[in-house]
Amino acid sequence: MTDFTGRILPLLWRRSIPAPDRKTGRPARLTIDDVVATGIRVADREGLDAASMARVATELAVGTMTLYGYVPSRPELIDLMVDEVLGSRDLLPPAPGDWRSRILRYAESTFTIYREHPWLARTSQQRPPIGPGMLADREYVLAAISSLGLPTSMVNTAALTIAAWIAGAARNEAEGILLRRATGETNDDWWSQRGELWEKWFDVESHPAMTALWNAGGFTRGADEQARDAYELGLKLLLDGIEAASPAQQTSGTDPRR
């Protein structure tokens, strides 16, 4: 079978390479894409942990060890799943309009994939799989930022800032979805259940700011709404600040949304 010597890149970029087209030997029953797609399907429905080697193999009606002929090990399978999902976004061709609406489209798309594949929230951001999907993602953000005319040294910084904010919010939402599935209660259910016990242990004396804000009605919105508010505030501040740092503002006036 294929010899993976610690390298996952040929697998990530397998579609850029002509298939080896073997003539001899026992024909394979599956393709890598079958394995990756099944992993994604199981993870979508039952979470990342459920997408075990044994489970994916069973789903494909194949022995567990057969998968190791397609993929070096489970971590690599997960990398392939991540890149596959990132590559499934319809970001290209670049959205028309100014940079802001392009970023907003990116944000929408990011939230969408995290909602469809909430297990993404449990994969590492550092050292992502360097495959076509992930690069297309970066390219889109960089293209949007580049149109601003920022100094070169700031372009990637600004892109990382915006992407990190959006991904963080999407991950938080996805984490909430996972927890709702796992526990059967929503975030708001959960917080209000604890609310009952606040009376019992919460020490008013040592939490004056929190108490004051509570009494002033500063906690009336639900947890999910608060998270949304924070996301939108942060995004607005970051976009405004970056736009203000650019020499030539193409859009004048304040942003019409909100």
Next chain:
Amino acid sequence: MTDFTGRILPLLWRRSIPAPDRKTGRPARLTIDDVVATGIRVADREGLDAASMARVATELAVGTMTLYGYVPSRPELIDLMVDEVLGSRDLLPPAPGDWRSRILRYAESTFTIYREHPWLARTSQQRPPIGPGMLADREYVLAAISSLGLPTSMVNTAALTIAAWIAGAARNEAEGILLRRATGETNDDWWSQRGELWEKWFDVESHPAMTALWNAGGFTRGADEQARDAYELGLKLLLDGIEAASPAQQTSGTDPRR
């Protein structure tokens, strides 16, 4: 032994409650604090996965199942570890100075605990353990924001925004530490290893913005430096934006740092 009926709050708040002081029966060899402290110690040194029930028990020279007399199950142990660590910060009494320096102190402190306990990056942000440590954390941020005089409806939103940005950056850094430990290579090592293969698979045509930025020297800084730059840019923009939204600016002029 103690009967946990699905409730972890009494464990989190155990220090606010007088010990039951049993007179009869076999005396316990351990305390919950022993178990939690050992869990933290193991996780600090070898990662969250290493802090298994079996391992923590061995460390305490006790049978695995003995731990279940102190803690309902492993997830609860981890919650207790998280709250313990959050509570170990020296945030109180509130730092002197304006709100900005208070937030910067919070940020420093957050980075410190994530560096000392990088496994925190692998614990959920949504639905954190509602214990004394986590509440003290929130209280500090709310107190700092409150001094700004923002409209009530915006206080918690601003606090969440800032806390989320800081925690996200601290988590990213911590994730890097975990990966360095696990793989033995730094982030920059890792990226430069991949760099060799860019020539092989990267398609210049479909990544014009990235290619242009590369040629302009926009990727000369290392991955960790880029992440730091992005963190600092984001923090500055968020703080500036929030300050600008407050009616009474106590500090006038631009911020002296940078």
Next chain:
DNA sequence: CTTCATTACCGTACCCCCTACGGAAAGTGT
């Protein structure tokens, strides 16, 4: 001092996971 009630300790067993190894199986070409 014995016995009992109470509490804590923990060995065993079951189920699930990942994966190294090596032999069996299923094709092609001769």
Next chain:
DNA sequence: ACACTTTCCGTAGGGGGTACGGTAATGAAG
């Protein structure tokens, strides 16, 4: 029919979490 190549996968070994039920250690009562 045979060799050759490639794929399939059973077995086994090392982890992990935790339910169950028996055993050990104490204070109190007799």
